[in-house]
Amino acid sequence: MSTPTTGPDGLEGRDPRTVAVLGAGTMGSGIAVVMARALHRTILFDVDEANLQRGLDTVHGFFDKSVERGKLTAPLAAAAKASLVGTTDLADLAASDVVVEAVYEDLALKKELFGALDDLVPDTTLFHTNTSTLSVTGIASGSRLPERVVGTHYCNPAPLMKLVEVADGRHTASWARAATIDFLESLGKTTVVTKDRPGFIVNRFLIPWENSCIRALESGLGTKESIDAAVLGALGHPMGPFRLLDIVGMDIHQQVATRLYEQLRDPRFFPPPMVERMVAAGDLGRKTGRGFYDYDDTRLFGS
Amino acid sequence: MTTTTTELRHVGVLGLGTMGAGIAQVLAASGRDVTVLEQDGARIAAGRARLEASLDRDVARGRTTEAERAAVLERVWCTSSLVDLAPVDLVVESVSEDLAVKRAVLDRVAATVAPDVPIVTNTSALSVTELATGLPGPERFAGLHFFNPAPAMRTVEVVPGLRTTPELVERLVALVESLADKIAVVVKDRPGFLVNSLLLPYLNDVVQELDDDLATAEDIDVALQLGLGYRTGPLAMLDLIGLDVHLQATTALHAATADPRYAPPPLLRQMVADGRLGDKSGDGFRTHPSPAASPRPVSPHDRSPA
Numbered sequence: 001m002s003t004p005t006t007g008p009d010g011l012e013g014r015d016p017r018t019v020a021v022l023g024a025g026t027m028g029s030g031i032a033v034v035m036a037r038a039l040h041r042t043i044l045f046d047v048d049e050a051n052l053q054r055g056l057d058t059v060h061g062f063f064d065k066s067v068e069r070g071k072l073t074a075p076l077a078a079a080a081k082a083s084l085v086g087t088t089d090l091a092d093l094a095a096s097d098v099v100v101e102a103v104y105e106d107l108a109l110k111k112e113l114f115g116a117l118d119d120l121v122p123d124t125t126l127f128h129t130n131t132s133t134l135s136v137t138g139i140a141s142g143s144r145l146p147e148r149v150v151g152t153h154y155c156n157p158a159p160l161m162k163l164v165e166v167a168d169g170r171h172t173a174s175w176a177r178a179a180t181i182d183f184l185e186s187l188g189k190t191t192v193v194t195k196d197r198p199g200f201i202v203n204r205f206l207i208p209w210e211n212s213c214i215r216a217l218e219s220g221l222g223t224k225e226s227i228d229a230a231v232l233g234a235l236g237h238p239m240g241p242f243r244l245l246d247i248v249g250m251d252i253h254q255q256v257a258t259r260l261y262e263q264l265r266d267p268r269f270f271p272p273p274m275v276e277r278m279v280a281a282g283d284l285g286r287k288t289g290r291g292f293y294d295y296d297d298t299r300l301f302g303s
Numbered sequence: 304m305t306t307t308t309t310e311l312r313h314v315g316v317l318g319l320g321t322m323g324a325g326i327a328q329v330l331a332a333s334g335r336d337v338t339v340l341e342q343d344g345a346r347i348a349a350g351r352a353r354l355e356a357s358l359d360r361d362v363a364r365g366r367t368t369e370a371e372r373a374a375v376l377e378r379v380w381c382t383s384s385l386v387d388l389a390p391v392d393l394v395v396e397s398v399s400e401d402l403a404v405k406r407a408v409l410d411r412v413a414a415t416v417a418p419d420v421p422i423v424t425n426t427s428a429l430s431v432t433e434l435a436t437g438l439p440g441p442e443r444f445a446g447l448h449f450f451n452p453a454p455a456m457r458t459v460e461v462v463p464g465l466r467t468t469p470e471l472v473e474r475l476v477a478l479v480e481s482l483a484d485k486i487a488v489v490v491k492d493r494p495g496f497l498v499n500s501l502l503l504p505y506l507n508d509v510v511q512e513l514d515d516d517l518a519t520a521e522d523i524d525v526a527l528q529l530g531l532g533y534r535t536g537p538l539a540m541l542d543l544i545g546l547d548v549h550l551q552a553t554t555a556l557h558a559a560t561a562d563p564r565y566a567p568p569p570l571l572r573q574m575v576a577d578g579r580l581g582d583k584s585g586d587g588f589r590t591h592p593s594p595a596a597s598p599r600p601v602s603p604h605d606r607s608p609a
Binding site for chain 1: 450456457458460485486488489490491493497498500501502504505508509512516517518519522523525526527529530531532533534535537564
């Protein structure tokens with residue numbers, strides 16, 4: 001696509017692409033960090049000017065923190081920041097080699113964006129969707145060229161988590177999948193290949209797991225403390241299920257679980273009644289200061 | 304690391320298999336004297352070899368010292384004679400996971416030790432209350448469930464049966480807390496107690512999805528390790544547990560609950576029938592025979608990502 005160039009500090013030989021990231025929310029700005037840190041020409045797009053500015057600030061803030069913590073040199077951080085621009089105009093994405101869609105989990109919106117981009121970008125541009133609960137095939141149907149659409153599901157926080165789940169839609173071409181895996185691995189990500197099925201791998205197993213832990217709590221099998229402690233000490237998990245739910249947010253758990261349940265009609269995915277009660281009470285987890293546990297500090301991941 | 308304790312100083316352990324050896328090690332490391340009852344000299348030799356190998360690993364990893372290793376071995380005394388258990392303060396039963404076998408051993412042991420000596424079972428799949436029935440003094444009986452490998456896993460489930468005294472529960476919690484780095488979790492006597500009631504359906508679910516071609520065994524493990532920070536992926540965990548052990552446990556829980564989440568998935572049964580039991584047979588979901596041998600696919604539909 002482009003010729004290798006010489007960049008600062010150890011990035012010689014990189015092959016900078018133009019990468020558009022759609023949606024400046026948590027996942028979109030996290031993915032923008034990943035792209036800009038690899039010195040790809042990164043364009044963060046959001047329809048809302050305020051959202052966009054918040055997203056750009058998040059990315060810059062991440063790089064500043066990385067320098068403070070000695071994870072990134074100041075020149076590299078400056079180069080990364082310089083490789084990022086923001087826009088609210090889809091037309092500015094015309095030169096994109098890769099588009100990563102990370103807007104709201106709204107099928108119509110995602111399809112519409114891919115359809116609109118079809119008319120702006122070259123036919124060889126890869127379309128990646130970061131959907132976690134919708135079908136890759138469904139989203140791909142918004143493009144005239146569904147063969148170029150690949151599911152690439154990042155984990156939150158995207159800049160820190162190495163895993164990306166890669167899933168083909170029904171019409172994804174093998175070239176698009178292969179190019180996607182090469183691209184993700186060049187970013188330092190570890191890819192796993194899965195199917196376009198609800199929840200891919202991680203959420204497919206996480207959601208029933210968390211639900212079963214909530215049911216165990218509801219049925220008096222243990223307390224939140226004893227279940228967290230037992231899981232931590234017996235299974236080698238980094239944190240117990242209720243600490244994790246407090247970080248994820250009960251609203252997010254409810255949303256993901258419900259969407260998976262709607263597609264699978266498997267009761268293991270349905271959020272137990274306690275979830276709805278907690279959401280109604282505003283006990284969403286760390287972000288509201290109270291979930292299963294109480295928190296003095298509502299910041300996540302030290303950001 | 305030697306902890307002195309006046310409570311339950313001398314423990315009888317029934318069975319020196321994987322779990323029995325691990326439990327004997329943990330108890331001896333806390334400064335207690337341990338008398339292990341095994342069937343015969345051959346089983347004692349195999350069990351001691353297991354115990355020594357486990358301690359060697361701990362020394363190699365810097366978890367314990369040579370001196371402590373020697374002290375632990377000195378505190379574990381093995382016998383095949385039931386009367387040697389007569390002086391113990393506590394009995395921990397860890398024989399094979401078979402109701403009839405456990406009952407037979409427990410009957411004989413209960414008649415040998417003093418009537419107020421607590422007897423606990425390390426069963427993972429049988430009901431504590433059911434095992435207690437028929438024993439003289441069921442109120443002195445409870446579950447004390449260690450996880451494999453017992454020296455490494457912190458959680459120990461304390462499981463009161465219907466008649467277990469609250470005082471015994473307290474003593475067992477105190478016992479667990481006197482062991483290095485262990486945490487006691489008091490749970491109900493329900494099939495699978497707490498951890499296995501959550502873990503087994505999840506492992507079955509993973510096996511079924513593997514058979515349903517969701518991803519390769521390696522990719523499923525990598526996704527859950529990197530995505531959720533699990534130390535071990537579920538399929539490597541099954542290889543470690545032993546597919547036969549998991550099949551037996553989940554079959555027992557299925558029988559006890561009629562809950563379809565415990566029904567053993569067909570691929571699990573096939574693997575066990577084929578002698579592919581995981582690490583111990585050198586062939587499982589993630590463990591494979593050396594490349595010299597002809598590789599067998601994990602499932603008939605197995606394929607590598609392009």
